[in-house]
Amino acid sequence: MRIAVIGAGIGGLTVAAGLGADGHEAVVYERREDPGAVGAGLTLFGNAFGALDEIGLGERVREVSSDAVARMRAGQRAPSGDWLASLPPGAVPSLHSLHRAELHRVLQEALPWGSLRLGSHARVAASGEPVVTVDGVEEPFDLVVAADGLRSDARTCLGLDRGVRYAGCTAWRGVTSAGLDLRREAGETWGRGKIFGIVPLPDARVYWFATESTDAGRRADDEREALRARFGDWHAPIVSCIDATPAEAILRHDIHDLAALPASFVKGRTVLLGDAAHAMTPNLGQGAGQAIEDAATLVLLLRGVRRAGDLGSALARYSALRRKRTRLVWRQSRLMGRVAQASHPVSAALRDTLLRAAPAAAMSRGALRLHRWTAS
Ligand SMILES: Cc1cc2nc3c(=O)[nH]c(=O)nc-3n(C[C@H](O)[C@H](O)[C@H](O)COP(=O)(O)OP(=O)(O)OC[C@H]3O[C@@H](n4cnc5c(N)ncnc54)[C@H](O)[C@@H]3O)c2cc1C
Incomplete structure (x- = not known):
């Protein structure tokens, strides 16, 4: 088939590389x-690698990833550094971290030559x-995959948009910019309305993220100073992470997810994929993982299409499978965000008490269910 993919x-x-490997002609419009890639680091769990393996991309992504975080003690700490909950090294063996730019490079290299149309x-x-229209010129395809992100024009144009939520x-x-000694400890630190996360990258540099509950649209003249003011008295090596990052390389974005998922991820022969279909909060580190699951599911379902009449049922199955799975993750992410960002002293204290009491085995079982994906 000739398949248009909107968004690189x-x-x-991922979907274009998988389709290309199966002999489809994929044209990617960006x-x-x-x-x-705009962005810093990324974590991917076993579900993303299970999906990548199914379409022949797993090894290439593993080569630019690190499993160092899975070999560390990881979980949630209080700003003092006391552990609220932690899993021992090896409890989430599938967890990998990598630089987004590396993932983009590897995926782009996996595309058939000449398939990416920039600008x-x-x-x-x-x-x-x-049909895809660029600069007023229409081009016909057999299928269109809209992977155009959180603020997807395609979702709106198809009448599937139900709003974006701050x-x-x-x-x-x-x-x-240089490696830091993390003393074999990683994960998130939860304060009141604030989170700081630390993740080792393959080259010993550290990817970190921080959040704060606040109104949308606020910006500081110097974001590094703003971070020092908010996290300066939190446990080591948080301030070292901030200090070791060039001020101009610090990214800041307000967090949005979809207010509600589209009723279907498919209309006619146009399919929504990734954030366009199910943008979620980053609290479970699953947005990209779910986009990769979408991509593998679509590629595998298209392998079963032998006649023109099969395509409609393959797309209906794609929508049913992916909507069910991503709705669960989107909801859990949102719930996790509410708990982790708790700012009221009473709710934050209750959260910390519950976390301290939670048995590690139960937490690990819950995580394993989320981090598993098979080509059902
Ligand atoms: C702070 C933060 C941390 C995160 N951490 C993680 C994590 O650790 N693990 C994880 O799995 N996920 C994480 N995520 C989520 C993850 O980044 C996203 O879910 C993922 O990048 C979505 O990919 P996508 O391809 O669907 O959309 P996008 O990355 O948004 O790509 C859409 C592309 O489409 C292009 N485009 C848009 N409109 C058009 C058009 N009309 N024509 C042509 N091109 C167009 C855009 O330029 C863009 O390149 C995080 C998100 C945030 C905000």
Whole structure:
């Protein structure tokens, strides 16, 4: 089939690489001139690797990832450094971390030569007919995959949009310019309305993120100073992470998710994939993982399409499978965000007490269920 993919983010690149490997002709439209990744680090769990393995991309991504975090003590700490809950090294063996730019590079290298069209702002047909319009010129396809992110124009144009919601917090992200000794400890530190996360990258540099419950749209003249003011008295090596990151390399974004998932991820022969279908808060570290699961599911379902009539049922199955799975993760992410960002002293204290009392085995079992994906 000739398949148009709109958006060269993690979701679009993964599906295009998988489709290309299966012999489909995939054309990827990306509105940006520079397809390099904006962002810092990323964590991917076993579900993402299970999906990548199914479409032949797992090894390439493992090569640029590190499992160092899975070999550390990880969990949630209080700002003093006391552990609220932790899993022993090896409890989540599938957890890998990597730099987003590396993931984008590997996925782009897996695309058939010449399939990426940069600087191309693409529009879908409102009817779901498989046609893409760029600069007023229409191009017909057999299928269109819209992987155009949180504020997907395709979702709106298809009449599937149910709104975007501000999650009530802003997030900073950075990568240290040199390695730091983490003393074999990683994970998140939860304060009142604030979180700081530490993740080792493959080259010993550290990817960190911070969040704060606040109004949308606020910015500081110097974000590094703003972070020092908020996290300066938190446990080591939090301040070292901030200090070891060039101020101009610190990213800040307000966090949004979809207010409600679209009733279907498919209209006619146009499919929503990744954040366009189910943008979620980052609290479970699953947004990209779910985009990768979407991509593998679509690629595998299209392998079963032998006649034109099969395509409709494959797409209906894609929507049913992926909507069910992502709705659960989207909801859990939102719930986790509420708990982790608790700002009232009473609710934050209750949260900490419950976390201290939670048995590690039960937490690990819950995580394993989320982090498993098989080509059912
Ligand atoms: C702070 C933070 C931390 C996160 N951490 C993690 C994590 O650790 N693990 C994880 O799995 N997920 C994480 N996520 C989520 C993850 O980043 C996203 O879910 C994922 O990147 C979504 O990929 P995507 O390809 O669906 O969309 P995007 O990355 O948004 O890509 C969409 C692409 O489409 C292009 N585009 C848009 N409109 C058009 C158009 N009309 N024509 C052509 N091109 C267009 C855009 O330019 C963009 O390149 C995090 C998110 C945040 C905000």
